[in-house]
Amino acid sequence: MNTKRWLAIGIAVVLLIVSIGFRFTMNLASGFLNNMMDFDETLLSEEILEEGDISNRIAVLNLEGVIQEDIDSIFGTESLHEDFMKSIEKAGEDESIKGIILKINSPGGAVGATAEIHRALVELQEEYDKPIYVSMGETAASGGYYAATPADKIFAEPSTLTGSIGVIMESMNFSGLAEKYGVKTNTIKSGKHKDIMSPTREMTDEEKDILQTMVDEMYDDFVDVIVEGRDLSEDKVRELGDGRVYTGKQAAENGLVDEVGNYDDAIKAMKDDYDLENATVISYGLDLGIFGNISMSVKEMIQNKQDDLEIVSELMKRTDRPRAMYLY
Numbered sequence: 640m641n642t643k644r645w646l647a648i649g650i651a652v653v654l655l656i657v658s659i660g661f662r663f664t665m666n667l668a669s670g671f672l673n674n675m676m677d678f679d680e681t682l683l684s685e686e687i688l689e690e691g692d693i694s695n696r697i698a699v700l701n702l703e704g705v706i707q708e709d710i711d712s713i714f715g716t717e718s719l720h721e722d723f724m725k726s727i728e729k730a731g732e733d734e735s736i737k738g739i740i741l742k743i744n745s746p747g748g749a750v751g752a753t754a755e756i757h758r759a760l761v762e763l764q765e766e767y768d769k770p771i772y773v774s775m776g777e778t779a780a781s782g783g784y785y786a787a788t789p790a791d792k793i794f795a796e797p798s799t800l801t802g803s804i805g806v807i808m809e810s811m812n813f814s815g816l817a818e819k820y821g822v823k824t825n826t827i828k829s830g831k832h833k834d835i836m837s838p839t840r841e842m843t844d845e846e847k848d849i850l851q852t853m854v855d856e857m858y859d860d861f862v863d864v865i866v867e868g869r870d871l872s873e874d875k876v877r878e879l880g881d882g883r884v885y886t887g888k889q890a891a892e893n894g895l896v897d898e899v900g901n902y903d904d905a906i907k908a909m910k911d912d913y914d915l916e917n918a919t920v921i922s923y924g925l926d927l928g929i930f931g932n933i934s935m936s937v938k939e940m941i942q943n944k945q946d947d948l949e950i951v952s953e954l955m956k957r958t959d960r961p962r963a964m965y966l967y
Contacts, residue, residue: 683722683729689906689920697909698730699740699922705966706748706756706782720752724759726923731763737918738909739763739771741790742902746967747782750806750857753965757864760789770913774905775799775896780884782965784895785861788868792912793896794905795887802890803967804865804880806857808850810836810962857963869894884967 688699700723708720730736741760747753760771773779773787775795780803787793795801817824817839824839835846842850858880865876871894879885879893890896898904910916 683726683923685921686924687919687921689918691919692917693919694735695737695915695917696733696735696919696921697738697740697906697915698726698733698736699742699920700726700730701922702741702743702745702756702783702786704745706745706752706786708749708752720755724755727756727759727763729923731767731769737769737915738913739769740902740905740909740920741771741773741787742776743773743779743783743787744776745783745786746778746780747785747803747965749782750963750965753782753785754860756786757789760786764789770909772905772909774900774902775801775887776902778967780967781805783967785864785965788864790868792898792905792908794898794900794902794908795890795896796901797886797888797899799887799890800884800967801887802879802883802885802895804861804876805882805965806854806861806963807966808836808854808963811838812841813838814840854963857965861965865895 702723704719706720730739763769764771770791771789773790773793775783775787775793777796777799779787779795779799779801784801784804824837826834826837826839828834832846832849834840835849836842862873862876862880865871865880866873869876875894879895885893885895887896887899891899898908900908906920910918
């Protein structure tokens with residue numbers, strides 16, 4: 640072989656070694672950082688929002704963003720949902736917490752994770768008999784509204800977007816694009832519905848019926864929690880629950896929320912209603928510790944450098960399976 644060919648081979652070998660070394664280093668770093676995060680991530684810190692009587696406190700729980708059980712990243716799986724569930728548990732068990740304000744700014748999300756939050760709030764009320772007031776922010780739609788339904792009182796700002804009662808299930812179908820470029824898919828399956836919602840072919844009418852039955856069942860559950868939580872008739876809920884969104888003012892007129900007001904109004908109402916005028920108001924956060932905060936900063940820095948193609952690839956991988964969502 641000539642010199643140029645040897646040089647090309649040498650460069651390829653060097654690049655391969657560098658690539659393997661980089662992946663190995665990242666895996667070690669990921670494990671190290673995750674271990675530091677795991678050390679303290681179960682500890683919830685308290686931030687004092689209003690000073691007052693420490694024996695009579697109000698806890699503010701923040702439900703923000705898309706509701707999902709986990710978030711995949713280059714560092715593995717992280718769960719903000721799990722942290723929120725722990726905050727509900729802590730607010731229930733703490734005897735000094737006399738009431739809970741649930742601040743919601745969420746378009747909803749995964750059916751299972753949303754139902755789990757709802758169930759935890761209902762259990763908190765039943766076991767500890769603590770009032771829950773909801774303060775809706777910019778958005779509290781679909782799963783965000785579902786989570787609010789057990790509340791004793793719901794406040795929405797005039798411009799809040801809420802409602803969007805319903806279930807959606809979507810997938811991509813790029814079979815036409817694949818056919819145009821001569822791409823064929825080979826599928827080996829154990830049953831005729833094993834590749835239901837495959838993005839490489841059209842769904843059959845039978846498969847659409849199967850999925851519609853699932854969506855209808857989840858929608859019925861959504862209707863039930865509103866009927867129970869808001870004391871509305873089933874007919875009324877189904878009339879309102881056609882998927883549309885409502886402003887806070889429209890939601891109040893239709894009985895989906897109790898009052899048009901903001902977070903301060905919700906706090907004041909709870910203090911007035913439960914003789915908590917001098918209560919301390921706190922919120923929960925993660926007590927990461929010094930090493931946890933450093934690792935979080937490094938994680939955020941590296942995550943921000945993720946290649947766009949990697950993110951798109953991950954989203955594409957998620958389209959190949961049914962994903963029912965309470966999502967606006």
